[in-house]
Amino acid sequence: MVAGTARLFAIIGDPVGHVRTPIVFNAYFAEHGIDAVCVPIHIRPEDLEAGIAGLKAIANLDGFIVTAPHKARVMQMMDQLGLDGELVGAVNTVRREQDGSYTGTMLDGHGFVTGLARAGYEVRGKRVYMAGAGGASSALAFALAGSGIKALTIFNRTRERGEELLARVKAAFPAVEVAFGTRDPRGHDLAVNATPLGLEPQDGFSFDVEKAEPPMLVAEVLMKPETTALLHAAAAKGCRIHQGKHMLDGQRDLMMAYFGLARPAAAA
Amino acid sequence: MVAGTARLFAIIGDPVGHVRTPIVFNAYFAEHGIDAVCVPIHIRPEDLEAGIAGLKAIANLDGFIVTAPHKARVMQMMDQLGLDGELVGAVNTVRREQDGSYTGTMLDGHGFVTGLARAGYEVRGKRVYMAGAGGASSALAFALAGSGIKALTIFNRTRERGEELLARVKAAFPAVEVAFGTRDPRGHDLAVNATPLGLEPQDGFSFDVEKAEPPMLVAEVLMKPETTALLHAAAAKGCRIHQGKHMLDGQRDLMMAYFGLARPAAAA
Numbered sequence: 001m002v003a004g005t006a007r008l009f010a011i012i013g014d015p016v017g018h019v020r021t022p023i024v025f026n027a028y029f030a031e032h033g034i035d036a037v038c039v040p041i042h043i044r045p046e047d048l049e050a051g052i053a054g055l056k057a058i059a060n061l062d063g064f065i066v067t068a069p070h071k072a073r074v075m076q077m078m079d080q081l082g083l084d085g086e087l088v089g090a091v092n093t094v095r096r097e098q099d100g101s102y103t104g105t106m107l108d109g110h111g112f113v114t115g116l117a118r119a120g121y122e123v124r125g126k127r128v129y130m131a132g133a134g135g136a137s138s139a140l141a142f143a144l145a146g147s148g149i150k151a152l153t154i155f156n157r158t159r160e161r162g163e164e165l166l167a168r169v170k171a172a173f174p175a176v177e178v179a180f181g182t183r184d185p186r187g188h189d190l191a192v193n194a195t196p197l198g199l200e201p202q203d204g205f206s207f208d209v210e211k212a213e214p215p216m217l218v219a220e221v222l223m224k225p226e227t228t229a230l231l232h233a234a235a236a237k238g239c240r241i242h243q244g245k246h247m248l249d250g251q252r253d254l255m256m257a258y259f260g261l262a263r264p265a266a267a268a
Numbered sequence: 269m270v271a272g273t274a275r276l277f278a279i280i281g282d283p284v285g286h287v288r289t290p291i292v293f294n295a296y297f298a299e300h301g302i303d304a305v306c307v308p309i310h311i312r313p314e315d316l317e318a319g320i321a322g323l324k325a326i327a328n329l330d331g332f333i334v335t336a337p338h339k340a341r342v343m344q345m346m347d348q349l350g351l352d353g354e355l356v357g358a359v360n361t362v363r364r365e366q367d368g369s370y371t372g373t374m375l376d377g378h379g380f381v382t383g384l385a386r387a388g389y390e391v392r393g394k395r396v397y398m399a400g401a402g403g404a405s406s407a408l409a410f411a412l413a414g415s416g417i418k419a420l421t422i423f424n425r426t427r428e429r430g431e432e433l434l435a436r437v438k439a440a441f442p443a444v445e446v447a448f449g450t451r452d453p454r455g456h457d458l459a460v461n462a463t464p465l466g467l468e469p470q471d472g473f474s475f476d477v478e479k480a481e482p483p484m485l486v487a488e489v490l491m492k493p494e495t496t497a498l499l500h501a502a503a504a505k506g507c508r509i510h511q512g513k514h515m516l517d518g519q520r521d522l523m524m525a526y527f528g529l530a531r532p533a534a535a536a
Contacts (some may be wrong), residue, residue, distance in 0.1 A: 001295070004288065016272055016328065017272050021272070043327065047325035054323055
């Protein structure tokens, strides 16, 4: 039960009703006996400046998570940026420092890599195909490159945007081979949908998943449905699949560590 | 468990760790299956403008409670005032209206009167003695006068402040007999401590409680300790006593009604 002594955490977005973060965080707080609560905070774009200034005015709010559509603008309101926030140009995790300043970083991509690692998949040395060049793709691209992949191919409807992202990745991680791809994911070890295609039943696929073959791993960033049509199609081709929810699960511990709330795992 | 769909309520103050409101509200939400959570929000005086602007930017925050030292300043930030907020010059309960504007009102005094009524004590027609002329006293004075007491005597260390409050009460409720009193509460049906004296063990009494005699009822606004030294002394004189916690309990249902969350009492 939330009492007057609770430390606050939040997730801000527009909309916010669908987010899983409060449940994931509050279960963690309960499990580890941490007197804290994470609440959903709905802030519309036109209210973002006032909203962030207000969150900074709350002395017992120790940090917050940022989701769509605020990740890039909140970055502009930080005092410092973690390396990934700077590379990606957006933040999803903000903490208050002891001196009262605010640091933002981007953990989406590392959450994805951690989620893969927990599923037994090591990205180091792999050839990665990714559909999409938006916010999620940027976060994944830099985290994958920073985790030692051999090559990154991006396919995106707007070619210019994909090539721009590839150029930024290459500048930060020159060892990674980069290329703009086609709809065909063949020739890669891992293929990722990092577009919003698949949220709606009538959406097509972001790439030609029917050309995928084992041992390719096909992964998603979308969390709803838990198994998207793309993943169903990949499984039908005999490929191993990796759901979007693992990205959030992978991030939970990264976020807790970032907030200074990492605790040993409870005994099974 | 707080999920993404939760509506938010808050209590703001400085400090805020001691407040009981989150526990009282959250128990109510749980009991009635309301998908909402009340969190403590610590805002320092120098951050109040930014903090309130921020709370107004949160689209799923439907209202908040205000405690010391912010009640008077928050009143200035409202679009509309309930009658009691206007009379008292301070608000403790704020709600967002359907048009997005904010209304503040003051329920401390009505909570006190409701708490007395629940304990079987009807204030109508009574002669009331009150020590103190600060924020709590103002709220109580207007609520008591509005509830039909016959007479109000105020005693306060700074006489000017007491007389000023009496004049405001008389202007709003001309039928009430008002007088500035002494430390001696005799000649009244109800004597109330509405000063902070009693929070610390070494505090003296705000009035000569040793002169109290049955059937006088002696009441407190202080919630800690639950039975203050003043109430112990009154009980030793044979007087009936009334603890400060009843004021908050009395307010809970008033606040829920104000937020549009009134629900039938659960079956016993």
